[in-house]
Amino acid sequence: MKEIRIHARAGQGAITTAALLGYVYFLEGQYPYAFPHFGAARMGAPMNAFVRVDSKPVRLRSQIYEPDYVIVVDATLMRGFNCFSGLKDNGIAIINEREGVEIPKLSVRQKVFSLPANDIALKHIGRPLGNTALLGAYAAATKEIDLQHLIEAIKKRFSGKAQEANIKSAQEGFDFIKNKL
């Protein structure tokens, strides 16, 4: 079983990110369970989305406290609280970097990857929605999912220009991390 925790603010597309990631695992024949946890029910409030995935149907319904992977959609959240709490010893964090917010140093075996996902999104989508770039980065950093499956998931979710832009965004996020490895 693998557990992924996404940190974002309400309105930044964390649920879509979890749904896309879950669908990629579904395409790969796994049994994902993607779910949100809202804080205060308003735009901008910190919230989490989660994906728990296994080779058999997931029964555990609690939130995720010891993730294998963490995705930080909004780096300003790292100022307020520890987005990496409980991250596994060999865990991987993927951060949407932001000027003025320091990337923390984690333990030796934990890996941190950061990328300018909002800039990538601005370039392709025209809006700072870095979610698909982050998922591209996730595919490269964790080697858990196939980029082609991610593209397939984006094709199912978006249509027209948004589809094309998000595929480019995912591809660039993927390449950005791949070139760092």
Add this chain to the structure above:
Amino acid sequence: MKEFLEGSKAVAEIVKLCKPGVISAYPITPQTHIVEELAQMVANRELNSQFINVESEHSAASVVLGAVAGGVRAYTATSSQGLFYMAEVLFNIAGMRLPLVMACANRAISAPINIWNDQQDSVSLRDCGWIQLFAEDIQEAADLHLIAYKLTEDKSIMLPVMVCMDGFILTHGIETVDMPSQEQVDKFLPAYKPLYKLDPENPITMGPLVDPVYYMEARYAIQETMVKNVLTLIPKITADFSKVFGRAYNGLVEEYRTKDAERVILAMGSVCGTIKEVIDELRAKGKKVGLLKLTAYRPFPVQEIYEALKDIPKVAVLDRALSLGSYAPLASETKAVFFGKKKKPEVISSFVVGLGGRDITKDSIKEIFRLLTAKERACEFIDLKPELLKENYE
């Protein structure tokens, strides 16, 4: 076909296959994505149904009451405060013996205002004459809707069914669901043929004033239908369901690793998944633990609970709702099953967990098994934060 679907979306797709003629809902928090999806389907002309947007849940319930009284299959969904606002009408729907299916996305009740999951809403309405079925996962929530329509429209039942699914955990969760085809659904659920309806050509009165000469018999008839007909029919319907769709449910209770168990938890809803996970872990360490999952809360399957638990030494009843000032609801009813019986558990302890969205972790369940000792516990709150209980008005 297997699909990766949000709980609310899966339910909406199933309801679409059941072809309700009328859907009514009030679009405000706490509503569900279920009716949002259905409204979209009607607007897209994928579903030939009348979607009636109303000004309150009281009206939503009244509209579907009217629709079924007029001889049409109908549907609505609600949650929390919305369910409470419907309460008066819900008693009427049951009292008028109208077949209806409604989803309740289980959420906490104000005050304090809380949008998150527990089961206080539907549990508080246990006495309104509706059959209540609780789902463990999204597949079951979808399947229970099919079972519910078949049940409610049976001429020996004619009582409404509430399909209860945990808010957020199942309504907003996304997982793999095996969706049936229209042909399968049509085979299982024939078109609705009303036993009686409002018709200007053949006028009848429904829900009239009934004086003391008749009232008790009307209530008695509901009680008899509940405890006799419904409890007998559900397993027959789930057997038919299994033949068409290939998934087996008992529909009343489900025993999980209880055969040689020394300690068993009784629970309902999505927490049963977490409990099963903990049971497998503890069983691997040689601990004899099990789960009795309750699907039917109304009618309460007294005989099935008795058979499943009579030889279990220690039973923990897990409530996600309260009856403030008394024992927890599910616990007191479980104890009533065994009162005066020769064979019964030595201990029936009561635990309250996961109110207002407090997360229920594997540790919460392990704590319940740890506290399930010879000392019987009443209404023991799990994961309580004592530091928040200190009062200071200075």
